[in-house]
Amino acid sequence: MHTLTLPTSTTMLAWVCTRYGGTDVLRLRTLPRPVPGPRDVLVRVLAASVSSADMRVRTQKLPRGFGLLGRLAFGITRPRQPVLGTDVAGVVEAVGRAVTGFAPGDAVVGVAGVAMGGHAEYCLLPGTRPLVHKPARLSFVDAACLPFGGLAALHFLNKANLRAGESLLVIGAAGAVGSAMVQLARHRGAHVTAVCSGGNVALARALGAQAVIDYTEEDFTQDPQQWDVVADTVGASSFAACLPRLTEHGRYLAVAGSLAQVLARPRGTRRSIGGPAAERPEDLQTLMDLAQAGVLRPVLDCAYPFADLPAAHAYVETGRKRGAVVVALP
Known part of the structure; x- marks a missing residue:
């Protein structure tokens, strides 16, 4: 069992999607840093994917027939969760008192999924979300691709x-x-x-x-x-x-x-x-095991600096990316 150790600062930088629309709706803001609950893990994000899911939430350009369902799920007039980003790779910053298997300083890969929140300096992952240790052979950017x-x-x-x-x-x-x-x-x-x-x-x-x-x-x-x-x-x-x-x-x-x-x-x-894909911890572990074994190769199109996240969104929206697009944090 680990005791909760909070970072000294109480704020973080995060990209906020203020409404649905073009990349101009993305704003870099200072937000309160999340505080882990008993079963949560706080990750200092070093790389985060910018996926087609992020682009679709921002633009609400969803597959035919999902328009109304998308608004009900993500927010009628603006995203209910304004910080997008479904996948992160980084270092554990703090853990809740009931968390086992992870400790501050661990290199990890996590999936926030529809809860999002990855396009920030810190991402809070509840104990129910997939979180595994990063394979040693992968960089944080490569891990965020998978x-x-x-x-x-x-x-x-x-x-x-x-x-x-x-x-x-x-x-x-x-x-x-x-x-x-x-x-x-x-x-x-x-x-x-x-x-x-x-x-x-x-x-x-x-x-x-x-x-x-x-x-x-x-x-x-x-x-x-x-x-x-x-x-x-x-x-x-x-x-x-x-x-x-x-x-x-x-x-x-x-x-x-x-x-x-x-x-x-x-x-x-x-x-x-059809239907949504499951996001199970055991499946994420399978992917990382295959990557560590050299069976699954990360395909990185490009990595943008965190400050250039709107440009990453714009590139994903072209539909011409190869593999994954990632933003990297210092």
Whole structure:
């Protein structure tokens, strides 16, 4: 059992999303530093991802059908939690009296999830949230690359029950989710075909894809080949469009799908799998173990200084990032 040791300062810098809109709604403010409860861990943030989830909350550009649900979940006129940021890597600053397994000074990786709060100098993680020790071989920036895409990829591969020898098509293979899914599927022994732009073909092959389709040159829906699983990580297709490309008992993974894709009914033996990805501590540990073993490679597009977080948001909004975008703190 650890006693609670509070930092000497009671404030912190944090990026606040004052309302929904463009990057101009982000403001750097001084806020009270969170105080851990009995089962909480306070992390001094050294790197935090700027994910598509952060961009969607800020802009409310959500998949079709989720507009009203998004406002109800995040806030009607402005974000209920103004400090965005779902994933952090840093050092434990203080722990609650009931916390075991973590102590001040530990290097950790944590997932705040929909509670957010990662785009600040300090992030409070309740005991129910995923928090694991950072692999020694990863920098804090590299570690912050993995949770958002890795947890979603692992969740959907588990839901699809992807097995060795099966075939998988990954749409958006160069993104945060797609790049993790290619690697995790190859580790399971699946045959992976990646769909990406021509500029990302080399990356997809380096991550383990045995075949690559450049979507600027070829429409995979017109390809005569079929796959056991088709994973759309960017919302570029639909269950109906991919039906002819699915084998019997094939699964379509609507990772970034519309409400209609999430609710789509099975067509014969083929089915669509959607919904939010689980964020479980054991899954985060699995990702970190694979990263430590060299099986899962962080894909970092770029790291921005914390002061340039609006620029990181703007880049993510272009939809052209490769892997993850991270902000680094001194």
